[in-house]
Amino acid sequence: MNKRESIRAARQIIDEIHDMRIFDLIGEYVRFGKTTKVIAPIKVPSVNTNALSLTYAQAVANIFGYNIEDRVFQVTSEKRDRKIDTMLRLCFPPVFTGEIEAGADYIVVDDVFTTGGTLAGLRGYIHRHGGNVIVCSTLAAGTRVTREATRHDQRQMGVALAPTNDRIRDLRNKLGDEYRAVDSVFCEGLRYGLQQLTEQEARFVSSQARTIRTYRGSIAEWFERGIIEARSSGI
Structure with missing residues (x-):
């Protein structure tokens, strides 16, 4: 599947599974008058295969009229990327590189919430470089996450990233x-x-x-x- 086909498939998936109420919830965190960008934990273009994250970022950006932050990338780690074992993911937290705009607000998005390590890593990177994360959003969450999530009409609409x-x-x-x-x-x-x-x-x-x-x-x-x-x- 080429890049164009991947993006088309990603858009179809988003249309099928995403709840439009999520955009209303994201909007509650937006601070009008602030420079705001949408960012996804993507890898450099030459190795990035996560069309879902980038397409979801574009969807959020389009809804609110924001730009996508395209100067920050996740440094690849084969040990982390190829393993789902929680202990291994703990031992290999994601590493990011690139420029964050100091003082800007960021909406962080990703495809699936599992342990939350990638979201937490990107959020920390943004804060350390002077940015401010106002909200994180994913298309879906793992089964273990959704068991404890707040639900509306059987759809997961909010989970904790930091420990409760x-x-x-x-x-x-x-x-x-x-x-x-x-x-x-x-x-x-x-x-x-x-x-x-x-x-x-x-x-x-x-x-x-x-x-x-x-x-x-x-x-x-x-x-x-x-x-x-x-x-x-x-x-």
Whole structure:
């Protein structure tokens, strides 16, 4: 399938599955009078194959009359792109490069919300370079995400990117006296701590902690081994 056919197929998918009310929700976050751009976590044109993200970005831009930010790209990572294992995705957060307009507002869009790591990574990149993310939107979400989502007419209309207060409490309860040790393992091995996880990533850590405790193992040691194995794994 060539580029033109991919875009045509992407437009058809968007028309079929997207709820127009999403545009109303996005509009609630728009700050009129501010320079606002739409951005998707795409790779450089020579390797970009995600027509859905770019086409959705164009649809949002057209609705609101904004431009697409086309100077920022996700640096490719084969280990992240080819794996769906949550531990591997934790160990290989997305890396971005390119120019962000300081002071501008950004609407971040993507095709599917799974663990939220890509959205969180792009949001962090924009904020570190002086931009401001006002809202994130995706075409769809994974099954695990939608189970906990707010629903209208059986359609998912909003999920948490950052951990909720309930999730943080659950994480602290599951980790117990190992909370600080696990946080240190993440900070040392991944350069970000438990507070920087997404809601879905925190859910994963909490679930693993419960399983590890069942076998009376050290949660911190388990994650330390997992990080080392993931970082040293081949394709």
